[in-house]
Amino acid sequence: MPTPGNCSTSAALCMQFLTNVANIMVDNAMKGVATEPMYSTAPTVVQMHPVMSSWPSSPAIPVKFSSYSEAGSNVKGLNSPTLHPGSFEPFLAPNTYRLYTMRFCPYAQRMVIYVAKKNFPIEIVNVNPDKGPSWYLAKSPLGSVPALEINGRVIWESKVLAEYLDEVFPSTSVLPRDPFEKAQQKVLAERLSPLMNVLFELFSSNTPAAQRKTDNALHSALRGAEALLTDSFYGGTEKENY
Incomplete structure (x- = not known):
C-alpha cells in the first residue's frame, strides 16, 4: 500500500481508474491547456520508453494525454516522457520550480491541480516511482512522487507541498485562511x-x-x-x- 500523500510502488502504474475518478471529482477544474512540450527538440536518450519515437520534435505539435483534465497555461511539460533508470536528469534553470510527478498517481494530480490554481511558472517531469533514475533517488530517497524542487531544494509529500505552496503564494491560497x-x-x-x-x-x-x-x-x-x-x-x- 502506498504511503498516504505519495505514490511509490508499482501499484501506481495501474492507476488509470483512480485518474478517471479524480477527473470526475475535479470536473474540468482547469482551463487553457499548455500544449508546448518540455523539450524544444527530441530529448537525448530516454531508456525504457517504448513510445519515444512518437515524441514530437517541434513545440508546434501539441502533446495530449487523455487521463488529465486541462492544465493551466503556467504548467509546462505535463505530458513529458516518463524517465526511467539510465535516463539523464533534465537541466533545471536557477529560480525555476519543477514538479516531479507520475501520470496515474492521484497524489501527483492533486499537486498539478494546486499549481494550476497558483498560476506561477512551473515545469513538470514525469518519473517512474517504482524504478526511478538514480539522480531522482538522490532527491527523493523513497523515489516517491510528487516532489517539488527549486534551487536544489526538494520537498515531497502532497499534503506538505500543499501547505508549503499556500505559504509561499498566499494570494492564491487554496486552503481557507480561517x-x-x-x-x-x-x-x-x-x-x-x-x-x-x-x-x-x-x-x-x-x-x-x-x-x-x-x-x-x-x-x-x-x-x-x-x-x-x-x-x-x-x-x-x-x-x-x-
Whole structure:
C-alpha cells in the first residue's frame, strides 16, 4: 500500500481508474491547456520508453494525454516522457520550480491541480516511482512522487507541498485562511483517505477471499465518502474555474 500523500510502488502504474475518478471529482477544474512540450527538440536518450519515437520534435505539435483534465497555461511539460533508470536528469534553470510527478498517481494530480490554481511558472517531469533514475533517488530517497524542487531544494509529500505552496503564494491560497475552516478541510481529507487506500488494494487482490474483503471495504469507504458530501461539492457549493 502506498504511503498516504505519495505514490511509490508499482501499484501506481495501474492507476488509470483512480485518474478517471479524480477527473470526475475535479470536473474540468482547469482551463487553457499548455500544449508546448518540455523539450524544444527530441530529448537525448530516454531508456525504457517504448513510445519515444512518437515524441514530437517541434513545440508546434501539441502533446495530449487523455487521463488529465486541462492544465493551466503556467504548467509546462505535463505530458513529458516518463524517465526511467539510465535516463539523464533534465537541466533545471536557477529560480525555476519543477514538479516531479507520475501520470496515474492521484497524489501527483492533486499537486498539478494546486499549481494550476497558483498560476506561477512551473515545469513538470514525469518519473517512474517504482524504478526511478538514480539522480531522482538522490532527491527523493523513497523515489516517491510528487516532489517539488527549486534551487536544489526538494520537498515531497502532497499534503506538505500543499501547505508549503499556500505559504509561499498566499494570494492564491487554496486552503481557507480561517484556522477552523482550514482544520475542517484537513479533517475531510483524512476521512477520505480510506477510499484512496482501498482503491489501491483493489488492484492487488488476487484471491476470491481477498477480493471479497476488498469489495466490502470499498463499499464501506464509498458510504463514508458519500456521508461527508453534504452539498454539491466537498467543502462548498460552487465549482472553481481555474
